[in-house]
Amino acid sequence: MPSSYAAGALFGASALLCSVASAQETVEMERTSYARREPPSDRSSQNAALELRFGPYSPKIDENTSSPSYDDFFGDGRRYQFGIELDWQFWRAPYLGTLGVGLGWGYTQMSAPNRAANIVPDGPISQESSLNIMPLYLVGVFRIDVLARNFKVPLVPYGKFGLAHAFWWVNDGIGTADNDAGLKGKDTSTGTQAAVGAMFLLDVLESSAARTLDTEGGVNNSYLFFEWSMSDFSGDQMNVGSNNWVTGFAFEM
Amino acid sequence: VGRLVANPIDQAAADLTQSGERTRFAAGSARVGPRRLSGVLAAFALSCLSVIGGGEALAQSTAASAPQLNENRIERIQPYRSAQTRRYWISYDDCLANDVITFPIGLTDNSRALEVWVGNDNCAERRGSENEGQCWLVARIDSPTVPQTDVPVSVRAVVQRDLNAVAPPTNVPASVCENNTDPNGEKLTYYFILEEGGKSAASDVWTNGDDGTGYDLVGPRPPGDIGVGVGENQLAISIGGVAEENDRERFEAFCVPAGTGVASEDAGGGDAAGLGGAPGVNAAGLDAAGADAAGASDASSAGPVLVDQLDASSGGLDASTGAAPAACFTPLLRQGERPPNGFSCGTANETARTLRTGALQNGRTYAIGVSGQDLLGNAGELSEIRCGTPVELDDFFELYSRRGGVGGGGFCSLPSGPMGPHPRSLASLGLLVAALLWRRSRSLA
Numbered sequence: 001m002p003s004s005y006a007a008g009a010l011f012g013a014s015a016l017l018c019s020v021a022s023a024q025e026t027v028e029m030e031r032t033s034y035a036r037r038e039p040p041s042d043r044s045s046q047n048a049a050l051e052l053r054f055g056p057y058s059p060k061i062d063e064n065t066s067s068p069s070y071d072d073f074f075g076d077g078r079r080y081q082f083g084i085e086l087d088w089q090f091w092r093a094p095y096l097g098t099l100g101v102g103l104g105w106g107y108t109q110m111s112a113p114n115r116a117a118n119i120v121p122d123g124p125i126s127q128e129s130s131l132n133i134m135p136l137y138l139v140g141v142f143r144i145d146v147l148a149r150n151f152k153v154p155l156v157p158y159g160k161f162g163l164a165h166a167f168w169w170v171n172d173g174i175g176t177a178d179n180d181a182g183l184k185g186k187d188t189s190t191g192t193q194a195a196v197g198a199m200f201l202l203d204v205l206e207s208s209a210a211r212t213l214d215t216e217g218g219v220n221n222s223y224l225f226f227e228w229s230m231s232d233f234s235g236d237q238m239n240v241g242s243n244n245w246v247t248g249f250a251f252e253m
Numbered sequence: 254v255g256r257l258v259a260n261p262i263d264q265a266a267a268d269l270t271q272s273g274e275r276t277r278f279a280a281g282s283a284r285v286g287p288r289r290l291s292g293v294l295a296a297f298a299l300s301c302l303s304v305i306g307g308g309e310a311l312a313q314s315t316a317a318s319a320p321q322l323n324e325n326r327i328e329r330i331q332p333y334r335s336a337q338t339r340r341y342w343i344s345y346d347d348c349l350a351n352d353v354i355t356f357p358i359g360l361t362d363n364s365r366a367l368e369v370w371v372g373n374d375n376c377a378e379r380r381g382s383e384n385e386g387q388c389w390l391v392a393r394i395d396s397p398t399v400p401q402t403d404v405p406v407s408v409r410a411v412v413q414r415d416l417n418a419v420a421p422p423t424n425v426p427a428s429v430c431e432n433n434t435d436p437n438g439e440k441l442t443y444y445f446i447l448e449e450g451g452k453s454a455a456s457d458v459w460t461n462g463d464d465g466t467g468y469d470l471v472g473p474r475p476p477g478d479i480g481v482g483v484g485e486n487q488l489a490i491s492i493g494g495v496a497e498e499n500d501r502e503r504f505e506a507f508c509v510p511a512g513t514g515v516a517s518e519d520a521g522g523g524d525a526a527g528l529g530g531a532p533g534v535n536a537a538g539l540d541a542a543g544a545d546a547a548g549a550s551d552a553s554s555a556g557p558v559l560v561d562q563l564d565a566s567s568g569g570l571d572a573s574t575g576a577a578p579a580a581c582f583t584p585l586l587r588q589g590e591r592p593p594n595g596f597s598c599g600t601a602n603e604t605a606r607t608l609r610t611g612a613l614q615n616g617r618t619y620a621i622g623v624s625g626q627d628l629l630g631n632a633g634e635l636s637e638i639r640c641g642t643p644v645e646l647d648d649f650f651e652l653y654s655r656r657g658g659v660g661g662g663g664f665c666s667l668p669s670g671p672m673g674p675h676p677r678s679l680a681s682l683g684l685l686v687a688a689l690l691w692r693r694s695r696s697l698a
Contacts, residue, residue: 066657073649114485114646121644122580122618126482126489126607129649167664172648173484183661185650238653238660 046220048253049087049100049143055229055246057081057108059133060239073129074112081108081133081242087141089252097144102160104137104193114173127173133240135166135231137193148221154201156223164193164231166240189233189240197227199250223250317454320367320445321359323401324459329354341461342438343408343468344629345591348430352408358445358457360399365447365454367397369404369421371411376444377456388444389414392421404445411441412468430470436500436633438469472591472633473501473625481621481641488641490608490623492601501603501625505632506610508598508619511581511640577620581640586622588637600626618642 056078061070083106089098111130139162147153169186170177177185202222203210213219225248231241327341331352341354358367370376372388391410394402409425412433433439443466446456460466477494490506575588585593598619601608613619619642622635650661 061653061658064658065653069649069653069656069658073652112649114648115652116483117645117647119616119644121483122640122642123481123483125484125646126491127484127487127646131649168660169664170648170650170653172650174487177648177650179651179654179661181654183654184663184666185648185661186664187660187662187666188664189660236659238658 043214043220044218046098046252047089049085049089049102049141049250050253051085051087051102051104051225051248051250053081053083053085053104053106053246053248055081055248056244057106057133057242058244059131060232060234060241060243063234064237064239070131073115074110074131079108079110081106081244083107083135083246089141089143093142095150096146097142097156097158100141100143102137102139102141102162104135104139106133106135108133129173129177130171131168132171133166133168135164135193135240137164137231138162139193139195143199145221148201154204156199156201158197158199158227160193160195160227162193163190164233164241165190166231166233168238168240187238189237191231191233191235191239191241193229193231195227195229195246197225197229197246199223199225218253219251221252223252224248225250317365317447317449318361319455320447320457322443322445322457322459323357323359324461326357327354339464339469339628341464341466342629343411343470345430345470345472345631347408348412348468348470349427351425351427353405354408356404356406356443356445356459358397358402358404360397360402360447363397363399365397365449367394367402367404368392368446368448369406370444370446371441372444373439373441376442377446377453377458387416389416390418390421393448408468412470433468433470436469436471436473436498436627438471438629439467440465441467469500469627469629469631472627472631473498475588475622475624475634475636476504477636479621479623479636479639481639483641483644483646484609485646486612486615486643488610488613488619488621488643490599490610490621490639490641492606492608492623495606498625500627501633502628503603503626504601504605504608504623505592505597505626506599506601506608507586507592507596507622507624507635508610508613508641509577509583509585509593509596511577511583511618511620513583514585515583575635575638577622577638578640581618581620581638583620586620586635586638588622589634592622592624592632592635613643615643615645 057080058078059070062068083104085102085104087100087102089100091099093099109130109132111128113125114127114129116125139160141158141160143156143158145156148156166189167186168189172178172185179185200223202224210222213222227246228243229246230243233239233241329341329347329352331347331350343352356369360367368390369392370388371391374387376388392404392406394404407422407425409427409429410422413422413425413429414432415422443459444456445459447454474496476492477496479493480491482489482491488508492504575590577583577586585596598613599608599610608623610621618640621639621641622637624635625633627633654661
């Protein structure tokens with residue numbers, strides 16, 4: 001990881017902690033004042049969101065090479081990623097929605113047989129390379145839930161933007177791959193993460209069950225979401241970012 | 254642990270079903286507790302018998318004290334099983350090596366010959382009777398020493414299973430190791446008998462508890478179908494057609510370079526094929542190919558075959574013979590025969606269906622066979638023989654690097670080239686921090 005990135009991340013994390021600490025002190029005050037303006041609610045407090053994520057993943061590796069290597073090796077078949085994201089909704093914007101900080105993790109793997117270097121093998125190649133990508137990201141998340149809360153429209157549009165840091169490693173079928181120069185095929189890439197999407201409020205389908213879930217489990221809202229996710233790791237590193245749709249379930253708690 | 258049981262007075266009380274216990278038989282003695290008193294009580298019982306039954310018992314000068322096996326000091330030449338199971342079972346390799354198991358026997362007098370019988374019947378009862386059942390004599394010491402006699406027992410004598418032998422067999426040939434074909438082997442009991450007048454005067458019995466003892470010379474059946482996939486410095490063997498078998502512990506692959514053993518009776522077997530030059534071959538255990546392989550092939554009657562004996566038009570021996578295909582022919586591997594020593598190139602557990610070999614040499618063609626292996630390490634018959642040639646392969650990272658891709662070196666490595674922070678990374682970080690600072694200032698206000 002470049003030192004400049006590390007310094008930036010450290011600075012960002014420190015600032016985030018300071019801000020979060022002060023914000024925490026005023027959350028209750030905000031909630032109280034907001035509650036005075038909102039319709040009465042019998043719901044439990046809402047502080048976080050959990051997303052279970054799934055979607056295709058097409059890394060932009062070939063953008064950083066002189067000729068396609070990813071498509072050439074792994075083909076253009078669709079690969080999938082699963083992940084999880086946890087948001088802390090530290091501020092509710094009056095009459096608009098929530099602002100939070102989200103920490104996400106994902107994982108994907110793709111495999112394909114290695115290529116014969118110079119000769120035609122006398123049998124099928126059974127040794128495979130596998131590329132493993134595990135992105136982590138820290139994003140700011142803004143969810144506009146005023147439509148669902150005040151106007152009975154069960155849709156919550158949202159946006160995310162932040163930093164991403166991805167671990168990747170290549171296994172050559174025996175162990176960690178290395179190239180002709182003896183460099184190990186594992187590293188990290190740093191870049192950005194952004195997303196726009198919308199969540200459909202599932203509570204409207206079974207409101208009594210949703211209320212029970214809130215009362216007994218503390219789950220305020222359940223959603224089915226669909227988003228367009230963008231991550232980019234361009235620069236002198238393997239660009240394991242991907243632009244793709246992601247779907248899954250989200251729970252506000 | 255042991256019990257003293259009258260013999261023949263109380264033979265019926267000898268309960269051999271209690272496997273794992275050493276059972277001791279003493280002539281003319283009643284069952285007693287402390288071992289020190291056994292002699293006194295035996296003498297007392299004998300006196301009573303002499304009064305009741307007349308003078309016949311008086312003919313015996315002294316009552317025989319039962320021999321006592323010291324289980325903790327049993328030794329064998331061959332190494333014990335690494336898994337610490339079936340320590341005293343006899344495997345095919347033990348038999349070929351003519352292993353000897355030495356039993357330390359404690360004795361109180363040396364007036365009688367000490368015999369070792371094995372079997373799956375009550376050999377202590379049967380000794381000297383008309384029908385000695387499934388018992389056979391494996392060792393005898395005419396003049397044992399006191400207080401202890403070490404009795405060496407040749408495993409081949411055990412395996413030979415000569416029910417009619419009146420004397421312990423000597424110089425049993427290695428061919429006896431091929432006789433037994435039961436894949437589950439045979440569980441046996443050892444009897445250490447003080448012989449007197451052709452009958453058992455006293456005895457000790459050893460079954461080795463739950464682990465048991467006996468011999469098992471045959472490995473499990475091979476997979477019905479194998480396939481060979483190509484790798485770099487390795488081959489991947491797919492295992493199919495696997496029949497249920499309780500005795501199977503793992504699969505083992507055997508890789509023999511094509512041509513090994515062909516027209517090379519005077520050239521040292523595998524060495525003639527240039528095994529020594531194969532990088533990494535040592536790791537697969539192929540380095541020891543030469544002499545070991547020759548010996549094993551002799552034992553399995555798969556002797557060297559000369560090239561000019563092969564039918565060139567058909568590309569080698571007929572497939573029905575189980576020989577390796579012509580493209581990788583070697584007489585050392587033949588379907589249905591035991592695998593040769595020194596050519597093991599990988600193992601996989603019993604449930605695996607893919608076996609990756611150890612390091613092999615790229616560009617060299619190997620004959621490949623797979624056999625099952627049991628707990629004792631007995632290798633079963635070889636599967637059909639296939640050919641495989643490892644070749645140099647390019648993995649994804651090699652391809653990526655050659656096409657200008659950068660990165661790599663480890664998770665904590667520094668970039669190899671000049672690299673600055675990406676503008677978007679800084680922008681997003683700045684935005685995040687700004688939003689939080691704004692939020693903080695607003696909260697304070």
